[in-house]
Amino acid sequence: MNSEDSLYKDFQEKPSQEMLVDKLTKEIEANFNNDQLGVDNLAKAVGMSRSNLHRKLHKIAGISTSQFIREYRLKRALEILKEEDITASETAYRVGFSSATYFNTCFNKFYGFTPGEIKSRNSEEIEKLVRAESLTIGKNKTNKRVLWAVLFAVSLLTAIFYFYTSDKKGNGASNTSESIIDAKSIAVLPFKNLTGKPDLDYVSDGMTDAVISRLTKISAIGKVIPFTSTLSYKKTEKTIEEIAAELGVSTLLQGNLQISGNRIKINLQLINATTSEHLWSKEYARDWKTDEIFKMQTEVVEGIAANMNAIIAQDELADIQKIPTKNKQAYTYYLQGEFQRQKGNELSYSNAISLYEKAIAADSNFVEPYIDMANIWHMGGSVWGFYDEQMAWGNAKILLEQALQIEPANQRVEEELNTGSFFYDWNFELVEKFYQNILSNSVHDKPSVISLDYPIKTGRPKETLKAIERFIINDPSNVFSPFFKAEAMFYLGSTDEAIEILTQTDPLYNDNWFYLRESTKLYFYLGEYEKSKIQLEKITTQFPDYPPILMWLNAIYTQMDGNSKVRIQYFAELQNEYDKGSSGSPAWFIALYYAHIKDYEKTFEWLQKSYERHEVEMTWLREEPLLAPVRNDSRYKDLYEKVGFSSIGLPIKASSKN
Structure with missing residues (x-):
């Protein structure tokens, strides 16, 4: 046309x-x-x-x-x-x-x-x-018809101007970064804790997160960067312009928090990220009471919206003004629990669970602790391998069902339930319905396992790329976007592009456990063994947690290097994790080790054990590259049916040559 x-x-x-x-x-x-x-x-x-x-x-x-x-x-x-x-x-x-x-x-x-x-x-x-x-x-x-005629004339002139100017430039699609940044976009940087007490960081971080959460409810603000993405700027020497460029926003909010007795005060500055001009500044002070704190958070958000010329709809205002709990102690415990959860290690998870339980004991109708504690059980049982998988999922389900009784339409609860149903229950029919709902409803505008990981594991990497295109607009610094983009490109056969994405992204996430773990594995599949080893070294030296996936990679690399003594040691660690009944899918990774050395009898022996343990990594059965040579084997087809891929009409992928 x-x-x-x-x-x-x-x-x-x-x-x-x-x-x-x-x-x-x-x-x-x-x-x-x-x-x-x-x-x-x-x-x-x-x-x-x-x-x-x-x-x-x-x-x-x-x-x-x-x-x-x-x-x-x-x-x-x-x-x-x-x-x-x-x-x-x-x-x-x-x-x-x-x-x-x-x-x-x-x-x-x-x-x-x-x-x-x-x-x-x-x-x-x-x-x-x-x-x-x-x-x-x-x-x-x-x-109105006159108005449409005027609009049509303007459209015509705009199109003519665009045609000639883009032709002169040689590429009409090339825009400066400034031209594609939403005029109503904001990043709230972590509020500085000026109390003189580092143990009160949970309050400043909690206030930052609360303001961000309320801002996301305003549809007139096109982009609000999530707290998890701004947290990396808590201690930074980067300029306003640099931060804004990295996050793709037009506006930044800076603030600090002070506490004196029972009085809490925050000072805020709204800054034009392009010119560094201060658009608005204000000081808020309230007593440390939950109703007062939530009123202050609402006032802050209304002030930001007004000075960004962002109109708050009436239903949005009601949502922003919502008070999640009136119990001061419950809210304090919750903020402390969130602070611990963000650290993402076994000790901090244990601390967070205890704090969430105290928050619920103080106010049993406070829904957020239920959801975030369920998230800890879920992540600890699947990604981290801290807890027995089925025990973790059982605990998470109980908490999520309790949360639904309090708020039946809570979207976060729905997301957690479907993610768990995929990993632990392998309920593909249920999850497929939820996934299709995500595709047709952009209310789900944040990256999630179901929107990114699920389509790759079910053979639809192009849909993962489409989701990333949508999510990256709202949160360009999110760690999930570059990794899943690289992974999708790999499964589409664009290995060079996948390697380029990872290479460009590596310096940004040298201290991110998730990125290091996943890039270590993906580099291995891409045949970039030296880069994979570098990532593996980073994760094992920086973090104390050592799940089966890392034991597997160590065993493979020592086998490739011909170091049989060390290989036996790493393989024994993996075997020991299975014998102990540990989570983290040890049987699956033992099966992959045997697939790597082409011992397919042992591969199926351990795949069967992984199936019997209901390990979460079995969700990779359809797409796992190391299993490509055995896809025509009747034992593989039997497992494929039992796990549930066929229930949503997914045929087995073609087998590669041995």
């Missing part, structure tokens, strides 16, 4: 776009004084998903759905204030604002003057505003 055809098609779409705007405005009018009307309600009313409605509306009007709702209410408020003798507070509630103060703030931001100034403004000026706004709220269809 050439550019003229594309523009014609775009013009043909205008009537349907006009109909969508009409539907939306009618729905808002029908629920005009309902302050609970939100994006989800509007999407359901027009028969679309939340994400699809957002995309279509953004294409039509250049604004989010929540902003559309808010601006419509403000435009109607202007008409009411002009025509009727009514107070600003009465108007606020009449047009669907539950807070008169928030209405005044939004009105002033939108029009440049307060509702109370309406009567003193020039009547001709107000009349022009009303006439202008009527174009976009469905009162005059003739005017």
Whole structure:
């Protein structure tokens, strides 16, 4: 399709776009004084998903759905204030604002003057505003058609300009990094602990994480970098510009925390990342009481949003204002537990579990400790190999079921349950339904095992690449993105590109246990043995935890080097882990060792043991490269059926030559 055809098609779409705007405005009018009307309600009313409605509306009007709702209410408020003798507070509630103060703030931001100034403004000026706004709220269809014509003309001129300028550059797709950064994007750097007490880092980190969590609920802010990605900048000498460029954001928030007696104070600065200009600064102080702390967190988020010109939808505001617990001690235990969980080792996990249990004992309706403790059991039983796998999954399921009783629609609970169902239960049919829901619903906008790992293990690496493209926009520094991209490229046969991705990424994650572990394995499959050995050396010298996957790699490399004495030692360690009933899938890795030396009788003997133990690494059965030569073997086919790949219609991959 050439550019003229594309523009014609775009013009043909205008009537349907006009109909969508009409539907939306009618729905808002029908629920005009309902302050609970939100994006989800509007999407359901027009028969679309939340994400699809957002995309279509953004294409039509250049604004989010929540902003559309808010601006419509403000435009109607202007008409009411002009025509009727009514107070600003009465108007606020009449047009669907539950807070008169928030209405005044939004009105002033939108029009440049307060509702109370309406009567003193020039009547001709107000009349022009009303006439202008009527174009976009469905009162005059003739005017709306004029508006579409203007938009079409602008589109045509833009396309012509783009064609000539891109032709001169030789590559219309090449943009500067500044041009692709979302104007409403933010990274909240870890608040500095200025209490003079390092043991209170859990408070400053907890406050940072809480602010980030609330900001993610605002759809008008295009990108909010997760706490796990900003945590690496806790102690950094990098400049604002460098950090912003690495994270791909336009705005940074810096802050510090102080505590005096029972009083907590935070000082914040919002900074334009491009110019280093200070956009806003404020000090907040409250008593150390849970309701006070959560109110402060809400005020902080509202202040950030207002100064980023990001409108908060009414349903989003209710979510932001939510108080997870009113128990001060429960919240303190929870923050301490989170601080320990982020360290990611066996001792810190044990400490975190104890603290989460105390938080639940203090407030049994506080849902977050249930979910995060379940995550520890899950990760400790699968990735880390700290706990017996089935015991870990059993503990996690109990906690998640308890969390569902408190919050039946909690998305994090759903994610954890399906991840566990995949690894521990091999329930492919259940997980496939959840996975398809993720594909069709961009509410799931954060990287997860199901969105990245599951499609690779079920032979769909291209879908992993698509997910990464979506996630990397929101969080370019996330460790999962480059690794899973490299892994997907490997399974697509693009080995050179996979090696290049890892080589470029290695310096960034020299101290990340997950990245070192996974890149060690992937380099091995790529035939980059020396690079694999370097990664293996880094992980074994930096971290005390030594799961079976590392014993397997050590055994393989000593075998390749001809060092039979040391190889026997490493292999004995692996065998000992199996004999002890340890997690971390020792039987699976013994099977892979035998597959590597082409002893396929032993390979199947240990695969059967891995199956009987229900080891989580059996989820790799379909895609494991070392098993490619035996895929035609009846024993392999039998295991393939038993694990459950066939239940979702996945055929066995073609076998490679021995």
